[in-house]
Amino acid sequence: MELFNLKPVCAGDLTKGTFSMAIQSVATAAKIERESEPQRHHVRLQVPAIIVIGMEKYMTDDISAGGFCIKAGRQVFEQGTQDLKIYFPFQNFAFHLQLKAKPVYYNQVLNTVGFTFTEIDSRQLSLLNLVIKSSLSGEIANDGQIMEVLKQNDVPKVDLYPHNKWSRFVPLGLIVLAGVTGLILLAGSIYENTSIVKSYMAVIEADTYTVSAAGDGVYDSLLAVGAQKVTKGQELAVLKPQSSQPEAVSASAVTGEADTPPVITKDSIVIKSPCDCVVYKIFAKDGEFQAMGKPLFELLPLKTNSWVTASVRPDQSHRLRLLDDAYVQVAGENKFIEGHITQFLPPVFETDTIQVRIKTTDPIPPELVGQPAYVEFVIF
């Protein structure tokens, strides 16, 4: 260790008067050492070298600028400081250093002896440093005993940035795509929760005509099979009384407009359509006896006044206001029909819902009346 004890440097560093005692102590006890930076650049390395002590040759386990380790027995350790030669084999030549070294430990388990150099001049040290530095920077192959010393930095050169790795754009693109998708989902969900109220259930409704029996008689339909639309004044059915009782017929047979009264004769009562309508419901069957006043048909005028009645949950109803926009999707239809809230109806306690009436901007085709629907109210 004394090899690298740079005492002049030490003394030079501590020239202040306050440290004069320290200098004295260092000088006498030799406990404090300072190392220069070049010395610290070397560690023990497995550089191939051959140590010749007397007539014996040993391969080094490792070597440094401070010493080396060889496979050897206790007797080598006990011989004390010795003159020796270190051979460094190269590809086409070899060189050796003649040095003195002192054994510092013997490892019984590994059967190795560690030596430290006791006398080494600056030229030898420089050479040793060159070999070790080359090894440290990766210029020496440990196992092939071949040394190819080239000028290199001792720090591995690395490509510090993946300039040409275009492939990194692909995963980043996928990640960003996932992020945008998530953002849309999140934004959509927030928008939906804050701006949209959904109906619990809804149905299309409209004004209808109910055509009832104008007298007692056996019902006989006059409509063609499958016919849906009828014109105003078109004969719908005939009621044939079992006995002649035309005087029993007096009241209007139609709820609503009464400008197409039934044609009543002794033999029959002819029921006529009060409007250009769609036959919505037929309550009677041919051959059945129908008493006076019993409903026979429910008719929807082609130009009917239709609307949507929607149910919403009570915890959502307070978010709705009159004239709020509503979008109605009739079951089986893809298209949404635009409308707005026109009325709040009394709650239905059986279903624990609030009912809302919606008037659509465009009329709903009469054939859709009675269909279930789904309504979204946009509250912002």
Next chain:
Amino acid sequence: MDKARLKSQRNWPEGTVGFAAYTSGLFLAAAMLPATALDPSAQFFLAGIGVLAMWRYSWGMINFVRSIIYRTYIFPRWRYQADIGGAALLPSKLYILMTIYRINPRIASRAIKAATQEAIRSGIPTTIVASIVEQQDDELVTTLFQSCNPPEHINLKIIRAAGTGKRVGLAHGFMTISRDRPPPDALVVVMDGDTVLLNGALNKCIPFFKLRPKLGAVTTDEISEVDTNSPWMRNWYELRFAQRHILMSSISLSRRVMTLTGRMSIFRADIVTARGFIDHITHDMLDHWRLGKFKFLTGDDKSSLYWVIKQGYEQIYIPDVQVLTLEDPPHESFLKSSTQLMFRWFGNMFRTNSRILNLGMTRMPPFVWWAFFDQRLSMWTTLVGPIFATLLAIKYGLIFFAYYFVWVGFVRWVMSLMLLSARPKINWRYPFLLYYSQIYGAMMKTWVFFRLDVQSWTRQKTKLQRGLTQSQYLWNFWSSHAVHATAIIILICSIGLASHVIQIPYAAVNSVVFH
């Protein structure tokens, strides 16, 4: 009897009164929670949080139980063997490598003096290697070393390195030790210049290396003296070290540790003088698919841990040995200091984490592997609770926040009580600091996780300059933000969808597309 004697006989942990007040406040808050919140949706909320908590806190409970087993049953047996082994278990040579750079001289003085005195007490031939940068540290070390009047077998080597980071200072120290040709049983104590070795610390640690041939390194418990006027900062350090004590004890049950702290760890000399180890410490770097290759500035302790695990060595934690760390927070503000420290700690953690995981379960027990994996997982799972509570509060009302915070207060109350197994003190600030560390820490972790290339020293106000072009810098900057934002969005969507708070927004799509 005098008051002091009465107090000692009561034997209550320090801080009991404050913690009792916190407990009272917590139970009062729980009692004041409105019953109206306990409707079906509230119960759903509580059940959801409960399941999440069970999942998350079971990991903490497992570590707590393992820690108790280690400290109560396993380690005492090892300690007994070490005690009866006596001088036969001591090494023939000891090195103490201290790195000192811009540490408050008052702090460094205590550390240097304690190390010298401890070396003398150990009775082992010891070389103290002081890796320094500035001349005044040379004078400081020399003076203090000599003031201890060390015997012949205690030596001091002073090495000066350029102030380009602790890694370089350490590497130079390792090279110096290597050139000294340490005998095969030599040990190296690697410590910071702000760590005080307490009486007998070395002699209580080093016998384990001869007892356990596969042992590569040990580390110890830490206590801190914090140079601050902020009680929050002081308590935060106490808390972290208490948590560390429990976690390290748990992991050590599997003969591994999660960090070989640079504050004070002991290695076999064979390890630290190996060329590969020194190269690894000096040039440790990460090749990241997005951020490129970059060298590590800090985190030498994580680098050394990786190396030791990779070589297949065991590591253990010595729970009955404490070193005193003299903390000098980088800022007077608790928030700024903790942010800066967490940024550094978590960055170091994540920069090495993936490599350790890649070693697989063949190099470490499955539990330890999972513990490292959990470091990645925990930052996300920790955020699940507050995000879930926020989503529910938005959807159902703010009362859910009240429930959430009472729940949080209760869980942290239990966790604070668990810390009593590690330290004989408790504090009413612990529950708040626990929550802060977990939530803010998790947020910091997610930030750091996507910006591994951003590094800085604590004592130097400089950052790593990689010499990137403007476009490379912009790529790193914006891609980090994009990936981070994506991760957060996916986390929120996943929690929302799983809890049915968020649903696929068909109505919104209809509204935009069809209306």
